[in-house]
Amino acid sequence: MRVVRNIAVDVTSSVIALLVALMAVAAGLDGGYLGDERLFVSLLVTVPAVVALWFRRRWPVGVALALLAPVAITDLAGGAALVAVFGVAVHRPLRTALWVGLLHLVAGIPFSIRYPDPDLQAVGTNTLALLLLAIVIGWGTAVRARRELIASLRERAARAEDEARQRAEMLRGLERERIAREMHDVLAHRISLISLHAGALEIRDDLSREQVADAGSTIRASAHQAMEELREILGVLRASDRDELRPRQGLADLDELIGEARKAGMTVHLEHHLDGELPAAVDRTAFRLVQEGLTNARKHAPGAAVAVLLEGGDEVRVRVSNPLPARPVAPALPGTRSGLEGLAERVALAGGRFAHGIRGDGTFTLEAWLPWAK
Template sequence: MNGPTTAHAPPPRQPLRARLTDATLIAIALALALISFQIQTNETPQLPTALLTADRLTGLLGCIALWWRRKYPVQIGIALAAASVYSETVSGAAIVALFTVTLHGSIRATAAVAAISVTALSTYQLLWPDHLAPPLTVFIIIVLGHAATVAWGLTIRNRRALVTSLRERAAAAEVEAQLRAERSEREARQSIAREMHDVLGHRLSLLSVHAGALAYARTAPPDDVGRAAEVVRENAHRALQDLRDVIGVLRAPVGELPLPAVPDVLELVEEARASGTEVELQDDAGLTTGERTIPEVQGRTIYRMVQESLTNARKHAPGAPVTVRISGRPDDVVVAELTNMRPATTPQYPQGSGTGLRGLDERTRLVNGTLDHGPTDRGGWRVRLRLPWPT
């Protein structure tokens, strides 16, 4: 059995504009051939009849051959230039062919075709000189005509190359702009995910701790149950409010709604203490009290670090004392460190997904800082944030 045959697609057709250009150049070459024919007819014949017939037939075939000048520019250019040594009527077609080689061929091919054409026409003038002009004048006219043709072709060629380059640059710029937009969208999504995790994770961890306490201590006094239920209700309300704030920041123009800063760390500490976590705050830099200020981005990063670390401490080290230290000075660095002791009881969530720390590490790298975290020698856990402190 014969194998399947593959149908070859036909070559693409030339655009209408290109075909019109070809037809125009062929018409110009025919007009020049007719002028040469008329001059030969009016003058006293110098050439044998057979040579005149070959001259005119070559001129006609040369004009027809120009229809394929785009496909075989160098071959047609060399053939017509060489034919100019005996055919005067083909000289117009040879000039058109030289122009085509200049547009589509290499510089070496252009120089070769131009040299052959000048040599052939000069030889024709030496064999059958024109009595109306001196040979030197005719030679200068031939050289200048060929130089003008080559210069015209190079000008159009360079212009086309420039237009093509500009189009490629525009296409590349469009692709680059699309990539930048996709990257910005991806970064915006990551930023939204970090904000949602930081804000809701903190509140929901408080809810989980107190809801677990209510479920465990069912025989506790009514007052303790009521306080725990009040904490659950209050943090549920704050979680909803924080969610509204995050959505509001996304909808509102940039900078319209306030974002957390270092002084808001005091509120985090108070919330943790109210939930039963022993927290010690050591602020040697004076940022939480307002004695010194730090840029908003660095301040918000410190706040998110303390928030995430307190959340993790409640989840993975319930009941363990926590120490928050903030130190540093302007024009140097600021260091925020949170350390918790070994948990007294088995944590409800012994392992986490690490999403919060990864998001915090991304925040830190955006402000050229470093984040370190790991176990301590006493079985606890430490998170250390180091940021530049510009003034």
């Protein structure tokens, strides 16, 4: 597209330069000061000047300086000279364009004095030339400034996109580290149970068959739970810092969480339709979803009633919704959307699906579907 545009501009510039030359020929013939010999010489230097315009992007100043000679010889090259000066203003700093424009103005003065226009005379001709040069330099400078602005905006947009991508990667990495720290104690607990019961089976030979069966069942259940926990954090790089590990929380603590929210003045409607034991990873993820939903509602829609729904089927569905305030509310603490980033990462690691946004009824909804193998 850019090549096509450049070709179209070059063709248009050449046509404009030729039209100006034809107008000058017509004026010279009508005024009687353009004979056959001068016409031949003028065309001889004007045609190469028009052809040279096709190289003005690569050598804008060189082409403009090369056109000083045709300008000093004939007024037929005036259109080509204006296009060349315009190219200098577009591709070079304003100071350079002013110097080149001044040289073209001076170069045309001797010709205007020797062959004055019958109507404008030398003073009028040079005044018009000065006006035209000022217009093309101003126009070219404006085009150059616009192009620089667009390039700057594109660079800023690309830089902002890179920064956003890096920030998202950092947030995902931080959430992986937090999940790994949170899971550490659980895995250690499961493995220690397996080791304890396996050791008992190894060193004690006085256990009854029922006791051996119970120990084996405990080992199998602990191994199964440990594999569930390990599957969630597989591939997660654990940080080596010494931050205090967070305590394990799940839906067993949901009533306490809702109670704290209500004590803080929130109106929370809870619909809990989950029956049966959830996998540990799903249990914690569901708890975090409700916790983050209540936090978001408290920050961005204070005083709004929050509806919390937990129901099960083939999947565990968790939904937290609240109506948007009539007017935007500035949160007391600035938000960075890292909570939603972390939830998306948690749900993905648990093998589920996550969605959030504003619905058609004017409510903000946070919703997730988590796998539940009964």
